[in-house]
Amino acid sequence: MTTIVEKIASLGADEPFFSFEFFPPKTDSGLQNLIARIRRMAQLNPLFVNITWGAGGSTSTKSLDLATLCHSELNLTTCLHLTCTNMAKSVIDEALANAKKAGIRNILALRGDPPRGDEYWTPSADSQEFLHAVDLVKYIRKSYGDYFCIGVAAYPEGYADGSNPEAQDPLIDLPYLAEKTAAGADFIMTQLFFDTDQLLKFEKMVRSHESGVFKSIPIIPGLLPINTYQTFIRTAKLSHAHIPETIFERLNAIPNADDEQVKQVGVEVLVDMIKRIYTETEHRVRGFHFYTLNLERTTAMILEKSDVVHAATQSTAAKTVVPPAVAAVPSQSIESVISEVKDLKIADSAAVTSEASWDDFPNGRWGDPRSPAYGEIDGYGLTLHVPANKALELWGQPKSTDDISELFVKYLKGTLPVLPWSEEEGLSAETKLIESELIRLNKLGYWTVASQPSINGIRSDDPVFGWGPPHGYVFQKALIEFFVPEQNWLTLKRRLQTTGGDSVSYYACNAKGDFLSNMSASDVNAVTWGVFPNREVVQPTIIEEQSFRAWSEEAFGIWKEWQRLYPKSSPAWDLLDQIHGSYFLVSIVHHDYVNDKSLWDFLLQ
Template structure:
């Protein structure tokens, strides 16, 4: 397989390129659907694809398997992420050897999350990796020039959340110089939305006195805007500045209309690509898309961008330059895929660029060797926008469909507290009893705490106001709630509290709750659940040891949120079933460990958090009577 650096070097002076990033799905069904998605997206001819690698090697096997699939089965030039901190050299060497065996010749060398403390992590002192530059040097020392190595950069400066006022790309420059000098072949940036900051960053690098950045490819990382919530959340997690005019464009969209947010997002990214290309004097020729394992937005951006040149677009441009009034071409039209404007005749005469533009979205190949050239109609972009490709196009957050490749954490990297250790200590202190933990959950519900370890965003959703007192009561009794929603029957899709999706629709949801509970109290609740003869309640429960309980079969699925909108099928973005619960349960208990690791080993707090992880259960309950607002909360009165 090719090296990314070689492929870039072979491009013509005016050629552009793009690449995609994917992460290993949490479920087997998600992996199977990602395989189909990759086959479709491969038709767009990305220069390469990236496969993420969980911090500390948490996804090492899945990541290498996915990278191998991309390389051997799909023939894609593949770049495997590799983190080095919080990992032993043996695992790093094993991954590199596996990559070479699979024919993978590209590595994105990353630092990864720093160790939580030497008490919880014992590195191989003979080869400790503290920074990404250590990994770059190691790869060059062990493999010479076999691998093309990429490194990460931060257009707005690296920020760990502790001192955001110190976020400055100039501060990071010495580290980037070291990584590049050690043998990096290309630089890939963190996501950003402030184009001016990237342009300034690129100029800063090109003009650096060391000269190491003069010709190295600098590839901007772009995250399509799929939903309002994911946009705000990822920008916050990445410390990415959102320009005021961009925020105004997003906020102008009717409340919770994710389809319109997506359309605005496509326009925003298309404009960003054009501005980057233009304002860097065309030095930046490549664009990397953080896909989050989704395809619609990426396909639309590539289709609409005049800068990105796929092989298909390049062929059409060649035809436009060659076609003249005295040298027309004949287009053979397939009625099943052709636009309405060319259905009037089985062939269409192409005499100008304007003629070609009318059918460009539907042209697959063009043979220019003959005056009467045949054009084959075949558009991969349209396949990426088909129902088969966009069935999971609505939000795929915490309760998304586990069959979706996008199911799981938004970054695909595994359990995290979402705040740095110093901030976690400031927020949550040092609890030493179950009552202290209850107090933290109650403070979050009353607004005294902005975030908990399991929170995906700061603050509560407005709908929580309807059940706040019920949740406080449960947490007071030691049922620590991490997710909940009230029942809703037919709220308008533009409702300021419950609305989502396109306009003129109606949305529904079942009351549900998820909480941690002690083993003793679970025994009481389990008996109550088992004694209930009604099928109006469905539940899942399990612990960190692998014990699992449910009153449902393996293939049962609970739709807990759905919407009915004009001119489309019923949309069902939120489901709870066994695979998704088990995947989330593993992560939820992993967060207890992440929390434990910020305290000294064997301290009262670390002992408490470890004991909770070992002895508590996670329970998820759905009440199917969505016409009733009180049924679930009355049932939970133990």
């Protein structure tokens, strides 16, 4: 029943500590494997763990279940995220009541990102009192007194809503942070950052605030371990974190963004950040929160190499006692635990080869659905990835399916920077190799949201297709996913059944949950794999029923997010509503990866 601030107070005056953050994966198998992973990571001795809460309460049940397990079964001091915007008061009341019932005493009170904007989000009648995080802090204190230890968020570079970059200034946010603190916050946790100078300036600015409310409150920096180059760039972009040029230079110097070298450099970057912060704040900042993205290897490597937080793994004051029934080897030294986590030696029944690839190649939705990291890495839930005003500017007021087809074609031609299912990164180099085929399909009303060409034994250092360690060879099957009207899908299905044979595998479903496939529930398609020296074959990308069902729910949900941009019963609102209710999402894999035209010839006959 100990709170976070009570645990901090039990430490020595300069004693460092660290904490981990986890999010509920989208699949049941991912959740089970995350639980096994948390059991291992608990032995690294975090002061506490955070469990995220999806925007609008989208993961409320899973989040509370996971937090309860961490608290009750693993003896971990647990902090539950709680957002308040775009969410009914009854959901907040239920979450707080269930958290107390479970014995959880720590809440991170958040407004909830991303903000919607007036034209995109209107508070419901019973959520009007929760427009900002301070409203939630006040409500918790009023309803529960001192039972909950409350944390609030801070933004060392200033809060960014994406629509007005000039407004991103920590000085603008400071009065709001002071108000949240005065309302009853017990600790402050920062958004992720990579600019250490900015964090140091922020800490000095906060401590010297005239109100005096920040004089002794713990400030815990949020750190993102760098696992892969693409995940690093994407997450930093979503959070609007400034990346110093020196970090870019170190990462860009790595040939072909080799994943293992990226991890090593990323570890060095974070070790340097931790040392500077701990030293230059004269230990006023001594806790470090890791946004793990449900991955363990890189975090364990940081703990091992950092003189600051490695010492925290030895702490007896913060020691977590994992129940013997779930502990791997209770008598292990912390060095051997770190070694096990780094090497991914499994204390559970999971397969070593598949688990190793989870951390080596964490590709989110395109990864292994059994991975603990399978899901939305930003934790925001469904989002259009662009502010509402910009989305309206980009996508206009579609009135017909031809207008939708035109948007998809413009995106493929590079004249439209983003679609609701994509981010502002543009097409990959490999997608451009099948650009003409994709444009033809989209003009026919097959709106593509994912695709890849087939390749057969290309070197792993290839600038377009390469991935993984050097001196290897990579392979992939052609695949495509698209939205299509029901009648077109039924016609295509007959062709798949009569002429596709064993060469083609497919999944299809609609928003109502009608599901069709020519595979069994246990079938798994490896669509990307690699062969490397001194390693088993690695299969970082697989397609199977569990992952497709999880993705389809999200994919159809994005239609509804887009629809919310428009007034109810307007032409655009009606069109998107009709598409959501009548279209199918179809995923097709062609197994003849030796012939790079097989899938496209089949579809465009």
